[in-house]
Structures are given as structure tokens and as C-alpha cells.
Amino acid sequence: MKIKIASYAGFCFGVERAMDMAWNKLEENSKVYSLGPLIHNRQAVKKYEDKGLKVIESLEEANDNSKIIIRSHGVPLKVYEESKEKGMEIIDATCPFVKKIQDIANKYYNKGYKIIIIGDSSHPEVIGINGWCNNEAIIVKNIEDLDNIHRNYKKYCVVAQTTMNLKVYEEITKKLNEILDNVEFYNTICSATRERQKAARDLSKEVDAMIVIGGKHSSNTQKLVQICSENTITYHVETIDDLELDKLKKYSFIGITAGASTPKWIIEEVVSSVEKL
Numbered sequence: 248m249k250i251k252i253a254s255y256a257g258f259c260f261g262v263e264r265a266m267d268m269a270w271n272k273l274e275e276n277s278k279v280y281s282l283g284p285l286i287h288n289r290q291a292v293k294k295y296e297d298k299g300l301k302v303i304e305s306l307e308e309a310n311d312n313s314k315i316i317i318r319s320h321g322v323p324l325k326v327y328e329e330s331k332e333k334g335m336e337i338i339d340a341t342c343p344f345v346k347k348i349q350d351i352a353n354k355y356y357n358k359g360y361k362i363i364i365i366g367d368s369s370h371p372e373v374i375g376i377n378g379w380c381n382n383e384a385i386i387v388k389n390i391e392d393l394d395n396i397h398r399n400y401k402k403y404c405v406v407a408q409t410t411m412n413l414k415v416y417e418e419i420t421k422k423l424n425e426i427l428d429n430v431e432f433y434n435t436i437c438s439a440t441r442e443r444q445k446a447a448r449d450l451s452k453e454v455d456a457m458i459v460i461g462g463k464h465s466s467n468t469q470k471l472v473q474i475c476s477e478n479t480i481t482y483h484v485e486t487i488d489d490l491e492l493d494k495l496k497k498y499s500f501i502g503i504t505a506g507a508s509t510p511k512w513i514i515e516e517v518v519s520s521v522e523k524l
């Protein structure tokens with residue numbers, strides 16, 4: 248049996264960096280807080296909690312002078328200020344690509360621009376970016392949101408959530424260009440999601456069956472499952488325990504991919520079990 252892993256699978260650069268930073272800190276100190284779960288993967292969260300990570304929903308839950316890790320999505324400016332007031336050590340694992348967006352929002356806000364964020368207003372990354380322009384950004388998720396947009400500002404600066412769909416982004420920016428004057432656009436979409444989807448699509452066309460590894464509730468994993476199912480029979484598993492190895496024996500070529508929040512060790516467990524077939 249031949250096995251091939253998609254050329255892009257599992258953690259993106261920013262998530263891997265954040266997970267490594269958290270792990271290294273836990274190795275030297277037994278207790279670190281994380282504002283919100285580091286990642287949407289039950290097995291990974293459990294492993295980090297066993298090592299001493301404590302997930303909290305607000306800074307009030309953290310002890311003064313303790314350590315806090317900021318996850319890859321980033322946080323509003325006020326979280327840094329409040330953490331400092333509490334004497335906390337900040338381990339800043341904000342993805343550098345997200346940090347760049349926060350800097351753009353902050354710089355242009357201070358220069359008097361109205362910030363427009365193309366993205367989902369309830370997503371932590373967008374909440375974080377908005378917190379760098381005094382929570383005054385206009386947030387648009389789709390073309391319909393432009394119907395009621397205020398046109399009375401002198402100048403605008405547009406940024407996008409890193410995981411925004413490129414087609415929707417282009418549709419919105421085209422319309423913004425038509426209806427507003429003095430607009431600066433920054434396409435801040437990160438290519439990691441697109442690369443993973445393309446690699447999964449390409450591989451699923453080559454193989455007899457695909458295994459997609461990732462949380463049942465992870466939306467990017469579900470998207471990979473959907474893409475692969477369009478081309479071949481696809482098995483979605485969270486861990487090796489979900490995999491019915493007997494069913495795979497009939498295939499001669501199996502492809503494997505994983506969602507952006509699937510740790511390497513879970514991927515390796517699946518790969519080595521399939522290899523034994």
C-alpha cells in the first residue's frame with residue numbers, strides 16, 4: 248500500500264509557533280494562563296492542561312504576577328495594558344501576520360483614518376484587531392453589510408481577517424472602491440488555509456481514499472473533508488482510535504491530510520498505523 252501526506256497539512260506556522268512557545272514556558276514553569284483555549288483540539292488541550300496550562304475567560308481569573316500566554320489570534324491592546332497592571336509576564340504568541348494587521352489598524356487609526364475590517368465580528372482575531380483602533384472599526388462580513396456603511400469619513404483603511412475567503416474579500420473591496428473615496432487597502436489574508444485546501448484537493452484526486460485528521464467541530468477540518476469527499480472516499484478521524492484499519496486494507500493508495508489545529512503527534516500516530524497495513 249502506498250501512502251502520501253498532503254504537502255501542507257496540520258498546524259500552520261503561527262499555530263505551531265504559539266504551541267511551541269506555550270510548551271517551552273510550561274517546561275520551565277508549572278503554571279501558565281491562556282486567555283481562551285490555545286487551540287480547538289481536545290487531545291492537545293488536555294496534554295497542555297496536564298502540563299500546567301490553565302485556560303481562563305478573563306484576566307480577572309488570573310493571579311497577579313503570574314504568566315499569561317497570548318494565543319496566535321492576538322488580543323486587543325487593553326489586554327496588554329491590564330496584564331501589565333497586574334504585574335503579569337506576557338508570553339506573546341500572536342502570529343506575526345496577525346500582529347502586522349494590528350499595527351496597520353493602530354497606525355492608521357492614529358492618523359485619523361476610519362478602519363474597516365473585512366471579517367467575522369465574533370472571531371477572536373477580529374475582536375483583537377478592533378481593540379487596536381479603540382473598538383471603532385466598521386466590520387463587514389459580506390457584500391450585504393455594505394448597504395448601511397457610513398460614508399461620512401474623510402479617509403478609510405481596509406484590512407482583512409487572515410482566514411477570509413479571497414473571493415468574498417475581492418467582491419467587498421471592489422464595491423468599497425466604488426462607494427468610498429480615499430481608501431487604502433491592505434490584503435492581509437494569510438495563504439496557509441488556501442494552501443492546505445489546495446494540497447488536499449490535489450492529493451484526493453490521486454488516491455483511492457483519503458484520511459482527514461482533525462476535531463469533529465473544527466470548521467477548517469470539515470472543509471477539508473468536504474473538499475476530499477468531492478473526489479474520493481474520505482474518512483474523517485479525530486485520532487487513531489476512530490480509524491477502522493480493516494476498512495483500509497482494500498485500497499492501494501491512501502492520502503492523508505489534517506486540519507490546522509491537529510498536532511503532529513496525532514498525525515504521526517495515524518500515519519504509522521496505516522503504514523503497518
Ligand code: F3S
Binds near residue numbers: 259319342344437
Ligand atoms: Fe498565522 Fe496564517 Fe496561521 S495568520 S496563525 S500562519 S493561518
